[in-house]
Amino acid sequence: MFRRSFVSALVGAGTLAAIRTPALAADHKPVVGLVMKSLANEFFKDMQEGAVQHAKERGDFTLIPVGIQSETDIDGQIAAVENLVTRHVDAIVIAPADSRALLPPIARAIKSGIKVINIDVAFDPASMKKRGVDIAFVGPDNRDGARLSADVLAAKLGRGGKVVILEGNPGAENGVQRRLGFMDSINANGLKLLDSRTAHWETEEANSVFANMLTAHPDIQGVMAANDSMALGVVKAIDASGRSGKIQVVSFDNIPAIRPLLENGKVLATVDQFGAQLAAMGVDNALKEVQGQTLTGWIKTPVKLIKGRDAG
Template identity: 45%
Template sequence: MTLPRRLRAAGAACLSALFLIACGDGGEPQPESSGKPRVALIMKSLANEFFINMAAGARAHQAEHADRYELIVNGIKNESDLAQQVALVEQMMASQVDVIVIAPADSQGLLPVARRAVEQGIVVVNIDNRFDEKALATMDLRIPFVGPDNREGAYRVGLALAETLEPGDEVAIIGGIPSAFNARQRAAGFRDAMAEAGIAVVTEQAADWEQAKAATVAAAILNENPALDALLCANDSMALGAVAAVRQAGRRGGVSVVGFDNISAARGLIAGGDMFATAEQYGHQLAVFGIEYALQVLEEGTDPADRKTPVDVITAAQL
């Protein structure tokens, strides 16, 4: 792997070296580089509490290690804005960052620009949503993934739910963006758990990670399946929408809801009995895990490899 240039021209203009949150609209003029490695964190929707927490964790980590690296924090306006995320990567390439840590909006659509970044000598580390492994192989591209096993996490949440159900009970899955690897893996994990428990998955529909869309999808599912026992949602934002639909349908207490991410709103619903469980993937540290590994690759010339991070099931008993 070609390592990036560590020293930049003293007069080169750059984007933020410290705590800029950009949404693809550009930024204010920034100071010259200090010569320390410059790390760009590129996330998905900054409207999602999960990514707000991720950004906060990264900023706190940089503040504690200000002598080691500089940080630029970027995010897009919604989960599916692929074009904006591509533009952010291109901006970071133009500003000659040393590292890009990215939670891609799409598992394949970001790969061409990610490859250009690697070819430029930037260390690229993938977090949250794994790049498509077959596409990586086809492109002869090695980008390490640092994050949890989404299938395992969803499987464990599903098993916890299954302990409250009976064989033959009916559930539905509300998934994320179908092209996203983590969406597919979480849905697969839910299916694994339901099959093992003998519980029927009557339908599986996408709500693209969005709360409002999930509320609409869940309402239709509830209307079409009067015997439904649970809604398994691939993230907590969609679980919030599902809870709203369950309440609107007058089926609170009769239809369980699970999610994935352990955002504060979900914890509140679990404590109040409106949600049964979620998966904690330590989102506030997820970017930190990626940044630390990327800096190791940068400093030591480490051959990049995937790294698995923890995931745990959260129910009322764990609150």
Template identity: 30%
Template sequence: MVGTLLLGAAACGGNQESTGGDGTQKVTIGLVTKTETNPFFVSLRKAAADAAKEDNAELIALSGKFDGDNEGQVAAMESLIARHVDGILITPSNTTGILGAIAEARRQGILVIALDTATDPEDAADATYATDNFKAGRLQGAYVRAALADRDPKLFMLDGTEGSTVSQQRHDGFLSGFRIKNDSPEIRGRAITNGDRNRAQAAMENLLQRTSDVNSVYTINEPVADGAYTALAARGLARQVTIGSIDGGCDGVRDVKAGKYAATVMQFPVRMADLGVAAVTDFVRNGKKPSGFTDTGTELITDKPVRGLASQNTDWGLQRCWG
């Protein structure tokens, strides 16, 4: 588990004292992300810190060591429970493995909100603010298939973390949008990347050793898309391959603008963080408890639009990337 970020007033977790004459209660919020280094979670963490500061709350931010580090996330949850925080925002790496820690937090009266990734079952957390990841995958798949026009698909699939709910939802959504099944012969190769750029580059290099007859690539996120592009470009194959992705980070939108990959599906982690922080502070100060799943939105970003799919261009994307 990586380090801790403390922002706001120096209050003990769960402190319900007034901050002054206005009757506003101090609020302590824990945030547990999948990793500390993935740009998506860096943006989410910064947004949560900014929102907490604006709401006169304290944020304690922890994370796993890597995507899939359930033990690290459980340890982070236990630490936050011991500190008696008022609420915990978590992006679960293992949507079932974290359930025991979530149940204990809720048993002790701590509000638990899932961000980015719903728990399994979804109602294990009090509420969820996240991307509809199946929809995001379906948008990527529909775009890549349309961009191929009349060419027969020859597809590589670069997935995230094995057993990850997000990875599976995006994978299944892509297949739906691409209009093929998991065992279709159009899929020429697959690899697990854990959402990591370097692993994705190595995976693509290995796939290309088997066959270079490829014209389309599914990627779980933009670091993976960048790694895939680098490997393809090194072999002089980048121009013949349509790469799609999901994230909508500013670097990713710039990569689409530069032609490294054809399109990305933008997510909104700042919106997730803002909603999560607001929900905890509203619960503590006003007793309003959130519930259910809130879709925080997706937008297809490309400078090469296709018929039948609504999209925004990269200039629009650069104005809103990870907002």
């Protein structure tokens, strides 16, 4: 049974901070490195906080959490993995910023004897096969979750509704899957897609990208943002344009900052993927591997649709 906790605190690119827990195990306590994406994103702050709490509750392993400076800081993640290998940790739990670029250092970690569990963003299967590694993925069905969120927008707009998509990182598998989920809903519900562009998960970039979309397509009626951080930037642009209440927004993650916007009607819906629990689940599975089990495939975690005041 997985314990349910969550974690998040700002650590610079490649900077590691050991979290020591009371010595409840007699001999060696396994050391687990948790490599996350940008800790400027509340989702990963919560993930880190949850993992730290989980380490305290279990008391039988040492946690080293690390985050990067931005969602596109791939070099920072690579440096973090290499640092953990140098420190001879027992296991690494990683939410890769890129589903392919992080595989070379991770493959080297596995070759050195370190156990690896993949969370949040799945590694690319073809790239894993090419490098001869099979890494278990602990994470949600991003495509299905995005479809659930988009279906709320479709119900609000009706057939023919004009929408745009704000995509995540092109190299991140969860971004790819969320766009596919949005497209599933667009096609099933007869919506009209006007534009689809990446904003790399970032709030300020989303604000700029959507402002440009709005200029190019003043008839936009709805927005599907692949995460809540981008939805925040979209709402800011909508407010600045004087069209608050006229353009509907749905997103994904259920971070604390999105909840007031659900309550005041500026966001129709989001999807909770229980990020705080995700790292804890990843750690628990990594420790199973350290203890001799071999895990493979997709260990699916839940998603839950969260509707706002005006979702109906």
